[in-house]
Amino acid sequence: MKKYVIIVAGGKGLRMGSDLPKQFLPMGDKPVLMHTLEAFRRYEETLQIIVVLPREQQDFWKQLCQKHSFAVEHTLADGGETRFHSVKNGLALVQEPGLVGVHDGVRPFVSVEVIRRCYDLAKVQKAVIPVVDVVETLRHLTDAGRSETVSRNDYKLVQTPQVFDVELLKQAYTQEFTPFFTDDASVVEAMGIPVCLAEGNRENIKITTPFDLKVGSALL
Ligand SMILES: Nc1ccn([C@@H]2O[C@H](COP(=O)(O)OP(=O)(O)OP(=O)(O)O)[C@@H](O)[C@H]2O)c(=O)n1
Numbered sequence: 001m002k003k004y005v006i007i008v009a010g011g012k013g014l015r016m017g018s019d020l021p022k023q024f025l026p027m028g029d030k031p032v033l034m035h036t037l038e039a040f041r042r043y044e045e046t047l048q049i050i051v052v053l054p055r056e057q058q059d060f061w062k063q064l065c066q067k068h069s070f071a072v073e074h075t076l077a078d079g080g081e082t083r084f085h086s087v088k089n090g091l092a093l094v095q096e097p098g099l100v101g102v103h104d105g106v107r108p109f110v111s112v113e114v115i116r117r118c119y120d121l122a123k124v125q126k127a128v129i130p131v132v133d134v135v136e137t138l139r140h141l142t143d144a145g146r147s148e149t150v151s152r153n154d155y156k157l158v159q160t161p162q163v164f165d166v167e168l169l170k171q172a173y174t175q176e177f178t179p180f181f182t183d184d185a186s187v188v189e190a191m192g193i194p195v196c197l198a199e200g201n202r203e204n205i206k207i208t209t210p211f212d213l214k215v216g217s218a219l220l
């Protein structure tokens with residue numbers, strides 16, 4: 001069965017606030033994005049990897065690949081205005097039936113076990129996302145500046161890779177964009193298709209702020 005992953009790195013990284021886009025920030029001996037691609041190559045040699053980057057960053061990425069003798073084969077697609085549009089651009093390069101995962105370029109600590117679990121389950125379930133437990137107490141903000149405790153057992157934290165049947169994801173991404181689409185599961189669910197939950201890994205953090213970069217460096 002043909003397998004793809006679309007690794008999205010087309011964002012602005014506003015919460016990181018660095019001059020260098022966060023996917024290129026060094027972590028250990030190489031940029032964040034290279035760690036992410038290596039995780040997927042460790043999963044499967046034949047996985048087709050599509051990396052989505054803003055067009056104006058693509059030459060810089062190619063230079064970085066040369067500098068680091070980075071040999072993980074991949075194709076490039078152009079970043080879009082939102083994550084939804086970036087995924088859509090990546091999906092345009094997916095041309096055969098099979099499975100397609102979508103992963104944030106800034107989640108370099110996804111484990112091979114989690115990647116495998118999501119792809120294996122998606123062969124049967126068609127829409128699979130990795131999640132982890134909430135480990136702190138959660139409060140819901142109510143009217144008039146008040147708040148209330150809610151049961152953390154009713155919630156999960158969502159990670160990537162989110163893996164789908166190719167045809168299903170392509171159909172989902174023909175829908176009109178709404179700001180409610182913060183991940184791929186929300187796009188698929190908008191068609192009335194349920195998604196299946198798989199266990200994620202706690203280290204699979206999204207490098208979003210300078211604090212996450214410190215945590216990431218400690219995890220290496
Ligand atoms: N137009 C966009 C927006 C986001 N992403 C990607 O989606 C992933 C998750 O987004 P997030 O971490 O929130 O990144 P940014 O949108 O870049 O961050 P910020 O909201 O702080 O600007 C990232 O790998 C990011 O590059 C993308 O490919 N295209």
Ligand SMILES: C[C@](O)(CO)[C@H](O)COP(=O)(O)O
Pocket residue numbers: 083104158159160182183184206
């Ligand atoms: C897709 C995602 O990583 C799932 O947790 C997340 O929604 C993307 O982050 P963003 O801040 O909404 O772009």
